[in-house]
Amino acid sequence: MKKKRLIPVLLLRNGWLVQSKQFRRYQNLGNPVSAVKRLSEWASDELIYLDITRDDSYDLRRDDLGHPNRHNIFEIIEDVSKVAFMPITVGGRIRSLQDIEKRLALGADKISINTAALDEPQLVAAAAREFGSQCIVVSIDVKVTDEKHPVVMRGGIQATPYTPQDWAKQVEQLGAGEILLNSIDRDGMKTGYDLELLDRVATHVDIPVIACGGVGDWAHLAEALAQTSVDAVAAANIFHYSDQSIFLAKKYLHECGHNVRPPDLLTI
Amino acid sequence: MASVCILDYGSGNVKSVFNLLSTLIDDVIISNEPAKIANASHIVLPGVGAFGTAMRKIRETLPMDALEQAVLTEKKPFLGICVGMQVMASRGMEFGEHPGLGWIAGSVEKLDVNDLPLPHVGWNNVIRKQASPLLEGLGGDPDFYFVHSFVFNLENPRHMLASTSYGEEFCSVIQHENLFGVQFHPEKSQRTGIKLMKNFLSTT
Numbered sequence: 001m002k003k004k005r006l007i008p009v010l011l012l013r014n015g016w017l018v019q020s021k022q023f024r025r026y027q028n029l030g031n032p033v034s035a036v037k038r039l040s041e042w043a044s045d046e047l048i049y050l051d052i053t054r055d056d057s058y059d060l061r062r063d064d065l066g067h068p069n070r071h072n073i074f075e076i077i078e079d080v081s082k083v084a085f086m087p088i089t090v091g092g093r094i095r096s097l098q099d100i101e102k103r104l105a106l107g108a109d110k111i112s113i114n115t116a117a118l119d120e121p122q123l124v125a126a127a128a129r130e131f132g133s134q135c136i137v138v139s140i141d142v143k144v145t146d147e148k149h150p151v152v153m154r155g156g157i158q159a160t161p162y163t164p165q166d167w168a169k170q171v172e173q174l175g176a177g178e179i180l181l182n183s184i185d186r187d188g189m190k191t192g193y194d195l196e197l198l199d200r201v202a203t204h205v206d207i208p209v210i211a212c213g214g215v216g217d218w219a220h221l222a223e224a225l226a227q228t229s230v231d232a233v234a235a236a237n238i239f240h241y242s243d244q245s246i247f248l249a250k251k252y253l254h255e256c257g258h259n260v261r262p263p264d265l266l267t268i
Numbered sequence: 269m270a271s272v273c274i275l276d277y278g279s280g281n282v283k284s285v286f287n288l289l290s291t292l293i294d295d296v297i298i299s300n301e302p303a304k305i306a307n308a309s310h311i312v313l314p315g316v317g318a319f320g321t322a323m324r325k326i327r328e329t330l331p332m333d334a335l336e337q338a339v340l341t342e343k344k345p346f347l348g349i350c351v352g353m354q355v356m357a358s359r360g361m362e363f364g365e366h367p368g369l370g371w372i373a374g375s376v377e378k379l380d381v382n383d384l385p386l387p388h389v390g391w392n393n394v395i396r397k398q399a400s401p402l403l404e405g406l407g408g409d410p411d412f413y414f415v416h417s418f419v420f421n422l423e424n425p426r427h428m429l430a431s432t433s434y435g436e437e438f439c440s441v442i443q444h445e446n447l448f449g450v451q452f453h454p455e456k457s458q459r460t461g462i463k464l465m466k467n468f469l470s471t472t
Contacts, residue, residue, distance in 0.1 A: 002434060003391040003411060045391055082287050087413060087456050107283055109415075109456065132317075134387045134415050177389065206385050231390075261391055261411045264459055 003261050004225055005045040005232035006250055008239045009212060012051045012076065012092070019237045020052070021188030023141075023156040029240050044246045045261060047084055048112065048180065048210075048234060049077070050139075051092030052155065074106055081107025089137055091180075100127055104135065112137040112180055115153045118160055118167075121174055128175025137210075138171040139180040140164055142197060149197060156184045164197060165204040172205045179205065180234070183213035188237055190216020192223060199228035210234050218252040225258045270469040271295035273308035275335070277315070277325040284455040285314045285349065292466060302334035310469060311335070311344055314455070315351030319360030319376055319418065322351045323368060340371070343446040345471045353442065353449025354420055362418050372444045373423035379416070381435025387417040394430040394440045394452075402448055402467050403429060403441065410460045412440075412452035419451065446471075 011018050017029040051073050077090055090103045091112030100111045117124050117138050127136050142164050143152045151162040160167070168179050181201055183194040193214045202209040208231030211224045215235035224233050239245045250263035272289055276282045276298050289296040289312070297304060305311060315322050326332075339346045348356055357368040360376035368376070379388060393409040403410075419438040422428055430441035432451070442449040448468060454461030 001392065002388070003393075005390060081284060085284075085288050085455060085458050085461060107287075132387070134389050177387070206383075208385070208389075 001259060003045070004230075004253075004259050005210075006221065006246065006253065006260060007046045007048055007210060007232050007234040008044050008246060009048045009050060009234050009236040011236055012049065012053065012073070014053050015076075017240075018052075019188065019240065023184050023187060025188075044086065044250075045232070046087040046089065047080075048089045048091065049080065049108075050112065051090075053093065054155070074102065077103060077106040077108055089180075091137070091139055096123070097126060097130055100131060104131060110135040110137050110177070112139045114139040114141065115155075117171060117176075118151070118153045118162075121170065124171050124174040124176055128177070133175050133177035133207075136176050137178045137180055138168075138176040139182065140167060140171075140201075141182050141184055142194075143184040152184065164201050168201045168205045168209070172207050176207060178208045178210060178231075180210045180212060181230075186214025189214055190238075192216065192220040193228075193233075195223060195227050198224055198230050202229040202231075208232060212236075218249050221249060222253055222256050222258060225253065269293065269295065270309050271307065272297070272310045272312055272469070273304050274298045275300055275305075275311065275313045275330055277313075277322065277329045279315045279317055279322065279325070279351065281314050281316050281349075281453070281455070284453075285312060288455045288462065288465060292462070292469060300330050302331045305331065305334050305338050308338075309344060310471075311338060311346045312349065312468075313346070313352035313355070314349045315353075315355065316415075317351060319351065319354055319362040319368070320364065320366040322355055323360070323366050326355060326369075339447070345446050345468065346448065347468050348447075348449040349455070350416060350451060350453060353451060354418060356442075356447060356449055357420055358423075360418070371447055372420075372427055372442065372449075374421050374427075376418050377421055379419050379435060379438060384435045387415055388434045389415050391457075392432050392434060392452075394432050396430050397428050398426075400429045400441075400443055401471055402443065402464060404467055406460055406463055411457070412450070412454065412460055412464075413456040414440075414452045416451060420449065 018026040087109040089110040090108040095116045151160045151167045198211050210232040211230045212234040221233045253260045338344045354376045356371040357374045357376045358370050360366045391411045393411045427444045428439045432440035440451045454464045
C-alpha cells in the first residue's frame with residue numbers, strides 16, 4: 001500500500017538555512033548541507049528545498065561545520081544530492097524551462113514553482129510536457145484577508161484573484177503532479193495546520209496535496225492525516241531544533257496507526 | 269571486490285545511482301565504452317522516461333555487441349532500474365508499440381489503476397514471491413520509492429521475485445538468471461535501497 005509521507009522543508013536564504021515566521025522574520029540556522037545529511041539519516045520520506053533568497057548573493061560565511069563555502073543554489077543542490085538518497089524537490093527563483101532543466105540535471109527529482117506559475121500558467125503545461133507531471137510541484141501560498149483565503153504570490157506580498165481550490169484545480173489540469181499548500185498565517189506560529197484549508201483543496205483535486213505551515217507539535221501532523229485527505233505532511237522549523245526530530249515524528253505517527261513508513265535510523 | 273559500470277544513455281538519473289554506489293565501493297564508473305563494460309564485474313542500467321525514447325537512445329548510445337557479450341554470454345550480473353528494467357522486455361506499449369531488448373519475455377503496459385492518480389509516485393512496499401539474494405536482509409514487505417505509469421507484464425511468472433499493489437498487483441522485482449530488474453528507484457530509497465544495492469554487488 002502506498003504510504004503517506006513526512007517531509008521536512010528546508011528554507012535557504014542567501015546561502016543560509018533559516019527559520020521563517022509568517023514570511024517576514026528569518027533566523028539563521030547554519031549550513032544547509034549538513035542539515036540535509038542529518039535529515040536523510042533519520043529517514044524522512046522526501047526533502048523540499050526552497051530558496052527564498054530575494055537577491056543574488058549566496059553567502060555561507062558562518063561556515064563553522066567543516067564544509068567548503070558554497071555560493072549558489074546549484075552547488076548546494078549538487079552537494080545535497082550526494083548525501084540524501086531520497087527524492088529531493090527544489091523550489092524558488094524558477095522562471096523558465098531552462099531553470100527547471102538545470103536543477104533536475106544537478107540531482108533534483110522534482111521542482112516546485114509558485115509565482116512563475118501565476119505569472120505564466122502555460123509554464124506548468126510546458127514543464128509537464130517536457131519533464132513529466134511527476135516532477136512538477138506547484139507551490140501555493142495562502143493568506144487570510146477579510147475572512148477570505150486568497151492565493152498570494154511573490155513571497156506573500158501580492159494578492160491574486162484565485163481561491164486556493166480553484167487555482168489548485170487549474171494547475172492540476174495544466175499538468176502539475178503535486179500541490180504544496182502553505183498557510184502564511186500559520187507559518188512559524190506553531191498553532192497547527194489550517195485543516196479547513198487543507199481539506200478544501202485536497203478534496204477538490206485528484207493529485208497529491210502536501211500540507212505545510214503551522215506545525216508546533218507532532219500531534220499537528222497526525223491531525224492533518226486523520227482529518228483531511230492530504231497525501232503528505234510537511235514542516236520546516238520544528239525539525240531543526242531537536243535531535244532525531246524526523247525519527248521521533250515518524251515514530252509518533254507510526255504508533256498512532258497512520259499509514260507511514262516505519263521509523264528508522266539509517267546506518268550505512 | 270565488485271566493480272560497476274553504470275550505463276548512461278542520457279536519461280538523467282545516472283548521477284544519483286553513481287552517488288549511492290560510490291558510498292559502497294570505490295570501483296564505480298559511468299561509461300558506455302566497450303572496454304569498461306568488459307572490465308566491470310557488474311553492470312547497471314538506470315532509466316527514466318518513455319519506453320520508445322529510451323530504446324532509441326539505448327540503440328544510439330550503447331555498444332550493444334559489447335553489452336550483450338557481457339550480459340548474455342558472460343552472464344555478468346546486470347541490474348535494470350525503472351525504465352532500465354522495462355527495456356529488457358520483448359516490447360513496450362508506451363506511445364505506440366516498440367521492440368525492447370527482448371532479454372526477458374513480456375511486454376510493458378500501462379498500469380491499470382481505476383481512479384487512482386498516475387504516475388504512481390511515492391513509497392510503497394514490495395511483497396516477495398520467491399527467495400532471492402537480491403531481497404535478503406530487507407525485513408518483511410520493505411518500502412521503496414516508485415515513480416512510473418507503466419509496468420512489466422511477464423510472460424513467465426517464475427521471473428517475478430516480488431510484486432507491489434497500486435490499483436492492480438504488478439511485478440516490482442524481476443530476475444532471470446543474471447538479469448535483475450527493479451521498478452522502483454533504489455537510489456532514492458534510503459536504507460532499503462542501499463541494502464538492495466549491496467545485495468546486488470554480492471551476486472556473482
